[in-house]
Amino acid sequence: MIDFVLLGAAAFLAGLVDAVVGGGGLIQLPALFSAFPREIPATLLGTNKLASVFGTTAAALNYAKRVKVHWSTVAPAAGAAFALSFAGAYTVSKVSADFVRVLLPIVLFAVAVYTFRKKDLGSVHAPVHSGMAEKYFAVGIGGAIGFYDGFFGPGTGSFLIFLFVRFFGFDFLSASAAAKVVNVACNVAALMWFGYSGMLLVQLGLLMALCQIAGSLVGTRLALKHGTGFVRKLFLVVVSVLILKTGYDAFTKGSISL
Template sequence: MVDIVILCVFAFAAGLIDAAVGGGGLIQIPALFNVLPASPPAALLGTNKVASACGTAFAARSFVRKVVIDWGLVIPAACAAFAMAFVGAATVSLVPQGLMRPAVLVLIVLMAIYTFCKKDFGALHKPMRIGTREKLLAIVIGGAIGFYDGLFGPGTGSFLIFLFIRCFAFDFLHASASAKLVNIATNIAALLFFIPTGNVLYLIAIPMAAFNILGALTGTWLAVHKGVPFVRALFLVLLLILIGKLSYDLLV
């Protein structure tokens, strides 16, 4: 019972952070592995995905009610992400994880430097006109991030937010909302693997899902009411945490 309470606290924190800027897995996955060290890794990952998928769905629902979504970009990106998440998962054994961490670390450091130095990055929402070029770019972004999520995973939401701002001139709030909708597609792809294969600890996953949803609703409320400066600051903090975690993983 104590283990469930601890995991629910972490699930709430993960849902809150993930709703605003992504990165909830950095909180929830280590908590599961530390609290339940005897459980199979696949079952812990499946349990995490059930909880985070529920939180993501409710965060997306809240964002859709309060933020105008550019569906012409989000839908192609989500479809491509869904398809490529399967491809990434299928090829995970072919790509040495030792090569992934340094490459991702470099990308995240560059993202952090760019965001910090470019003070107006993501400050204004001036989306481009949606034409064929923009839709194709959305497919490429969704496919690349979906593949990465299936292959490796850490920082998926942060990469999506950065790319929606950089490529389509979104602000942080609209980019976060759009990223959540694309994340739903990759979550569904993951659940289609974990649930049929029995890799979900439902007695843990259900209460964690409830608290992840509460955290996600809180995170969405903070993002909408505190606005772009709050989300931008939280995004930079998350990138620093990602840099720290990936650096630590490389050293140990």
């Protein structure tokens, strides 16, 4: 019983953090692995996706009510992410992800340094692409992140926010809203894969989904209330924690996909 209470609390906090800047897997997956140390890892990853897809969808809907979602960019990115996440999931069954595990903390460190040094990055919403160029960039970025999410996964939401800010000129709040839509596409594709493979604890996943939804609603309200400056600061905090976690995983080889 205590394990379920702790998992519910972890899912709530994961939903809150994920709704603002991504990285909720930092909280939820370790809790699952701690509560079920003998369970097949893929089953816990599938259960995590089941809970996450509800929380991320709730966050996306909540953002859409208050923040303009730029569908000309988001829709092609989400479509490409959905398709390529299947390819990533298939590839990881054939190829080791160890090289990504080692590279990830380095890439995250570069993202953190760039964001910290560019004080005005994401402070205003000033889209830099339009027409077909916008769609090509969106498909390329959505596809790349979708493949990464299916292949490995940690920090997907944070990467999406950074890319929407850096390459599309979104402010952090608009980028967070856009990232949720693309993340839903990734999660749905992964969930279909795990469901087809029978790697789900359905009842537990649905229980955690309720807690994720509650956390995501709190998280989106905090983001909308405090604005893009709050999102930027929390983004840097979460990316810093991701650097430490993925760096530790890279050199101990005891990692799990977040």
